[in-house]
Amino acid sequence: MLFENIRFLDTTLRDGEQTPGVALTTEDKVSIAQKLDELGIDIIEAGSAITSEGERESIKAITAENINAEICSYCRIKNSDVDYALECDVDSIHLVVPVSDLHITAKLKKDRDEVRQIASEVTEYAKDHGLIVELSGEDASRADHEFLKSLYSDGISAGADRLCYCDTVGMLIPEKTREIFSDMSSSLDAPLSVHCHDDFGLAVANSVAAINAGARECHMTVNGIGERAGNTSLEEVIMILEWLYNYDTGIKLEELYKTSRTVSRLTGLPVSANKALVGENAFTHEAGIHVHGLLANTSTYEPLKPETIGRERKIVMGKHAGKSSLKLALKELGLEVDESQLDEILSRVKVLADKGKRVSDADIQSIAETVLEIYREPKVKLEELTVVSGNTVTPTASTKLNVNGQDIVEAGVGNGPVDAAIQGVRKAISGVADIQLQEYHVDAITGGTDALVEVLVKLSKDGKIITSRGARTDIIMASVEAVLNGINYLLDE
Incomplete structure (x- = not known):
């Protein structure tokens, strides 16, 4: 099998909440965590316990729920961070170690040897207190490769359960990703995970490349939200593995769209209309030739049935639409019209579309009901x-x-x-x-x-x-x- 036992860590509640302008309440976080658990996510990074008392209350509220997923807290390489995580009763920590020389010198004001030693000590401290430890290399894609491997090796010796490679500013390309993960997954005696950012639009491609090359865990966020250009999109990775690689992820696919909408609503972050899978237009059709094809066989212009991810197909009216499109749209609205009414509705739709407006389901229904009254x-x-x-x-x-x-x-x-x-x-x-x-x-x-x-x-x-x-x-x-x-x-x- 190409992939084997891939696990999924969702960081919507930590990295996703770092999107500028997003601040989730405890109730919001619990709702999202419950939805992620229902979806079948293996690990939920519930937040960073060191952030604030309010953040800790949110993490505690999540751990108090009857959630099957492993609950994780982000930690810096400080014992105090681990103590706060323990206070929240989490199962694991995402122990993040700056590993590029830029981060080591500019941010930590230390050298490589000091960082290696501190990372090992904090790993041991967390393990001694019963936590699962995922040791993560921050800015790994700009770090010295051999130094990173040595730090990971030290972490394994200290008891780290998993290792994570972070492409913190989205600098990887798929070819380089495959090379790195092929080497590390074969030379390090611990499961390797991938954490990508989307600064160059390659987060999903790099994550899939890493899994292809031996990574056994993928970090993601719902709708790909996150600081700057965002993180790896959960729904895209899941459906790429399921649909294009025929790998059973164990995720409840029919809940993907509901989860996307829940996160969008609670974060206040709208999903782009043309976003893959969960965008408004992903299963929306207007052109008459496309609708004609759909009527014959939906696969003509859809890579998968929308019901697979909990969606519905939409037929919208615009300047490219014809009678077949309108008939189908009206049928879905439960409206029956005669030929003269159909002509009048289509005429009004065309007038509206020629003004540069896209006609929505609500528009069709309103126009159709108006015309039905007129006739x-x-x-x-x-x-x-x-x-x-x-x-x-x-x-x-x-x-x-x-x-x-x-x-x-x-x-x-x-x-x-x-x-x-x-x-x-x-x-x-x-x-x-x-x-x-x-x-x-x-x-x-x-x-x-x-x-x-x-x-x-x-x-x-x-x-x-x-x-x-x-x-x-x-x-x-x-x-x-x-x-x-x-x-x-x-x-x-």
């Missing part, structure tokens, strides 16, 4: 609408409606252009029915200044109250459309 043979139709508004002008709307085949022109004034337009509509139909506006609500359901807006209104007539909606890129037109939809509904009663 109930409306008794009241909008023929013309002119609105005048400004700093020195009272908002005024001139409205021309066709009511039961008769054109009616009215003007309305209001507190703003939307209010004026609605008042104009109400006045125009006043001879037919007394319609009262009970509530008005507007939402932007896409971003940007040219957002598609959805207007919800609650209207009443003779004690009958209904809600209706309108959706346009123009808030005035969306409002009038919502009111007219409601009026037509009430007149049909």
Whole structure:
């Protein structure tokens, strides 16, 4: 077998939380730890016990949970760090030793021999206190290779259970990674793990290369979060091993997307739309030719079924979409339309797309529901609408409606252009029915200044109250459309 007994250490709660602007509460950390354990992660680096009392409380809260994973704390090469970790009742420590000459001299103000001695002493101290020790070389990719091996050898003699090679600033390339890990995994008598950063976008590639060359553990974070450009992406490594190398990781794949969303929500870090596997667009299709292929066989334009990682396929509408795309999208929304309604929905979608907007599921549903209302043979139709508004002008709307085949022109004034337009509509139909506006609500359901807006209104007539909606890129037109939809509904009663 290419890989054997690979273990996974998740450092979302330690390295991931070092992302600028992220500060997780104890409750957040416990929630993420529980999700990682449910996922099947072997080791959870719950934090760094030396950081603060609050950090220690969070780690203690995690260790108090009924979690199957090994719980780990980050430690510097100081006995005091180990003592704080012991206070938190963790199973193991990630004992990090600066190993490049740059870090040894500039950060520690020591020499190589001193660092080797201290690392061994702290390792022995932690082992004497019953901890599992993963001895980690910080900035290993810029360290002297032979010195690093000697430090690791000393660590093994002192009782280190595992060794970790850290590419702290993302300087490795896959070819060099294979060379390093082939040598170290064959010459050191302890399991070797890999910890990569993504400064050059190679964290995942280097991690997979290391596993390929003998590493038996991989450090990762959910969504690849972490300081600077982030860490190795957990979901990408897992699915590369599972799908491309056919290796059973033991991870519950169907929980990957839920875990990604949980971490994104609790950290406040949005996932890029085009991120592999968990990004919004990963299983989203627009182009008509792609959708046609998907209808024949989903494998035509998908490397794996979205359900594999707990996702769903999405069909979105845009300028490249056709009727087949729209039919499929409407079917998924549980909406049935006839040919004329389909044409009208597609026409509106194209108009919106030509404005540079991507049409979401919410847009389709709102547009479709609006069109379905329109095609109930409306008794009241909008023929013309002119609105005048400004700093020195009272908002005024001139409205021309066709009511039961008769054109009616009215003007309305209001507190703003939307209010004026609605008042104009109400006045125009006043001879037919007394319609009262009970509530008005507007939402932007896409971003940007040219957002598609959805207007919800609650209207009443003779004690009958209904809600209706309108959706346009123009808030005035969306409002009038919502009111007219409601009026037509009430007149049909």
